Amino acid sequence: MTTSTKTALTARELLRAAENALLDERRDLDAAELTALSTLPDDQIPALGALAHQVRLDRCGPAVEVEGILSAKTGGCPEDCHFCSQSSQFDESMPATPFLDTAEVVAAARETAETGATEFCIVLAIRGPDGRTVDRILELVPLIRSETGLNVAVSAGILSEDQSERFAAGGVHRYNHNLETAESFFPNIATTHTWAERYNTCKMVKQSGMELCCGALLGMGETVHQRIELLTQLQSLAPTEVPLNFLNPRPGTPLQIRKPIKPLEALRWIALFRLALPEVILRYAGGREITLGELQAMGMTAGVNALIIGNYLTTLGRSPEEDLQMLEDLKMPVGALTGVL
Amino acid sequence: MSSSPEDVRVSQQGATDHAEAFCTGCGTAECGGCRSDYDAPRHCPRCGHLLRTKVHPAGWAAECRRCDLEIRSP
Numbered sequence: 001m002t003t004s005t006k007t008a009l010t011a012r013e014l015l016r017a018a019e020n021a022l023l024d025e026r027r028d029l030d031a032a033e034l035t036a037l038s039t040l041p042d043d044q045i046p047a048l049g050a051l052a053h054q055v056r057l058d059r060c061g062p063a064v065e066v067e068g069i070l071s072a073k074t075g076g077c078p079e080d081c082h083f084c085s086q087s088s089q090f091d092e093s094m095p096a097t098p099f100l101d102t103a104e105v106v107a108a109a110r111e112t113a114e115t116g117a118t119e120f121c122i123v124l125a126i127r128g129p130d131g132r133t134v135d136r137i138l139e140l141v142p143l144i145r146s147e148t149g150l151n152v153a154v155s156a157g158i159l160s161e162d163q164s165e166r167f168a169a170g171g172v173h174r175y176n177h178n179l180e181t182a183e184s185f186f187p188n189i190a191t192t193h194t195w196a197e198r199y200n201t202c203k204m205v206k207q208s209g210m211e212l213c214c215g216a217l218l219g220m221g222e223t224v225h226q227r228i229e230l231l232t233q234l235q236s237l238a239p240t241e242v243p244l245n246f247l248n249p250r251p252g253t254p255l256q257i258r259k260p261i262k263p264l265e266a267l268r269w270i271a272l273f274r275l276a277l278p279e280v281i282l283r284y285a286g287g288r289e290i291t292l293g294e295l296q297a298m299g300m301t302a303g304v305n306a307l308i309i310g311n312y313l314t315t316l317g318r319s320p321e322e323d324l325q326m327l328e329d330l331k332m333p334v335g336a337l338t339g340v341l
Numbered sequence: 342m343s344s345s346p347e348d349v350r351v352s353q354q355g356a357t358d359h360a361e362a363f364c365t366g367c368g369t370a371e372c373g374g375c376r377s378d379y380d381a382p383r384h385c386p387r388c389g390h391l392l393r394t395k396v397h398p399a400g401w402a403a404e405c406r407r408c409d410l411e412i413r414s415p
Binding site for chain 2: 068069070071074075092094095096097100104107108111112115248251289290309310311312313314315316317318320
């Protein structure tokens with residue numbers, strides 16, 4: 001028996017074991033099982049993706065949730081997240097823009113609704129909201145909901161318990177607060193706040209009754225072990241949604257010298273995220289265009305069941321028409337996943 | 342004097358209707374145009390200064406506070 005045959009047999013055994021665990025025993029994979037799957041050779045990534053797709057269909061169904069996002073307050077952020085062009089801590093920081101007018105925010109929500117999306121997220125580049133910002137957001141949420149019919153999500157940084165309760169009571173359907181990376185790697189990425197502060201906000205969001213959207217950013221220099229660590233930390237939070245970002249190195253940031261991760265590597269981790277989090281809304285987010293290029297449809301058959309449509313916060317996405325055509329070609333219906341899973 | 346959006350149009354891909362003095366990606370006069378298809382303009386095509394850019398789901402708008410130029414996606 002050749003070495004490659006041995007490897008292939010081992011890969012098949014690993015994939016069968018994961019399939020049994022997820023589809024027959026209906027239990028979550030642990031860190032050891034995920035680590036073993038992460039070592040599969042590149043030529044097994046399509047098989048890994050096929051299993052992830054099967055798990056997604058079994059647990060979540062065929063629908064794809066489409067969302068638009070808007071940076072309603074851009075730049076000038078006091079935090080030093082090393083991947084982010086909106087930090088004011090770096091030499092060539094992006095000039096700040098104030099909170100957009102109500103009309104601008106509603107117009108952006110309408111643009112999103114026109115694509116058939118069901119979700120719209122208002123994002124602010126801040127450490128956390130002050131009282132006036134909370135008030136502004138709570139004025140916008142019901143207005144957008146009534147004008148467009150979209151579910152409204154918010155991303156406004158670290159929350160106090162009172163703020164979290166107010167958002168929940170005010171109709172914020174989902175709150176985004178990303179872990180971004182594993183606890184052990186986080187000090188390499190930000191020093192102005194801790195991973196624990198992020199984790200605590202995430203727990204508070206759930207306690208307040210909002211859906212938790214808690215994302216990851218891959219390609220910042222973290223190890224495979226740290227990606228697995230992040231997956232187990234996300235398992236412990238059990239978010240409703242995980243937006244999966246790939247680093248798009250931004251000029252002027254400390255991570256500007258990093259290279260985007262390779263397409264096959266991205267597909268491997270899309271599949272692993274699905275296998276680790278079988279019931280989550282796994283959303284394609286920032287960096288997918290530059291990371292996956294022509295292979296974006298493969299992510300949709302490797303575990304992804306949601307996407308951000310149109311532009312991102314400070315960078316541009318591909319056209320909504322291209323994404324909607326991709327979903328039509330794949331016979332994946334667009335629909336809200338809230339309350340379904 | 343403020344320029345209207347029609348004065349300088351920068352396409353989503355980065356080409357302009359009129360000659361750019363400065364690269365909208367890196368802000369230098371020497372660059373041949375390094376801005377990618379997935380970046381909004383970052384620097385003023387007229388003076389190279391950092392732009393204040395607003396990105397929304399279907400486009401973007403940017404203004405240069407030094408030379409009072411406004412540009413937006415088609």
